[in-house]
Amino acid sequence: MQTGRHDLYAEAGRQFAPTVARLARAFEHDAERARDLEQDIHCEIWRSLERFDGRCSLKTWVFRVAHNVAAEHVARALRQPARIAIDQIDEFLVQHGAEAQVADSHALDRVAELIRRLPALDAQLILLWLEGETGQDIAEVTGLSPGAVTTRLHRIRAQLARHFELPATASGQDEGDQR
Numbered sequence: 456m457q458t459g460r461h462d463l464y465a466e467a468g469r470q471f472a473p474t475v476a477r478l479a480r481a482f483e484h485d486a487e488r489a490r491d492l493e494q495d496i497h498c499e500i501w502r503s504l505e506r507f508d509g510r511c512s513l514k515t516w517v518f519r520v521a522h523n524v525a526a527e528h529v530a531r532a533l534r535q536p537a538r539i540a541i542d543q544i545d546e547f548l549v550q551h552g553a554e555a556q557v558a559d560s561h562a563l564d565r566v567a568e569l570i571r572r573l574p575a576l577d578a579q580l581i582l583l584w585l586e587g588e589t590g591q592d593i594a595e596v597t598g599l600s601p602g603a604v605t606t607r608l609h610r611i612r613a614q615l616a617r618h619f620e621l622p623a624t625a626s627g628q629d630e631g632d633q634r
Contacts, residue, residue, distance in 0.1 A: 460504045467500055467517045474586055475500075475521050481567055481582055482525040496524045511595065518583065518596045526575035562619070569615055580604060581611050 479493035480486075503520050507513070570578050576597065583593045590608070594601045 460501070460507075463504045463507060463513065464501050467504070467513055468497075471514065471517045471521075475517075477586070478521055478525055478582060481570055482529060482578070484568065484571065492525060492528050495528065496521045499524045515592070515595050518588075522575075522579040522582075522596065526579065529571070529575055529578070565618065566615065569618055573611065577607065577611050580607055581615070584608055 475496050476493055479489045479496060483489040483492045500517055500520050503516070507516055511519075570581055573581065579597060580593060580599075583596060588596070590601050590604045593599075593608075594604045597604065599607070
């Protein structure tokens with residue numbers, strides 16, 4: 456089975472390593488911790504392939520393992536208090552200030568941060584959708600029905616979009632023009 460597992464892992468790496476790397480960066484903002492998460496995902500994929508029996512596609516297996524490892528990573532981090540180094544306080548305040556929220560260059564960082572704050576299943580759904588997976592594929596990976604996936608994705612996208620809407624006064628309406 457070792458040779459079979461080696462071949463499966465090599466194939467998984469060829470097909471899905473970029474997706475695993477993006478998933479790790481989406482779940483973990485700190486570059487070093489994202490690399491650690493990516494490595495943890497790869498290790499678990501390797502270990503799990505010993506149990507892979509082909510009842511689902513390799514893609515489904517890899518995505519399920521990757522998202523489970525990432526969800527556990529998030530859960531573990533939530534159990535620990537959030538800490539920030541004293542020399543990073545100014546950077547933290549700038550990143551989360553009003554200037555960063557309106558700057559187009561920070562939009563992707565904001566989306567990633569919002570996704571990191573979602574419950575694990577919601578983050579998994581939106582990340583798979585952002586990777587271009589179909590509702591049917593997402594349902595297969597998550598175990599939800601296709602209808603539930605569609606409904607949840609609609610709700611999540613609407614929730615994320617609300618963070619990017621312009622205030623009514625910015626849309627050209629004068630504050631004094633109240634009817």
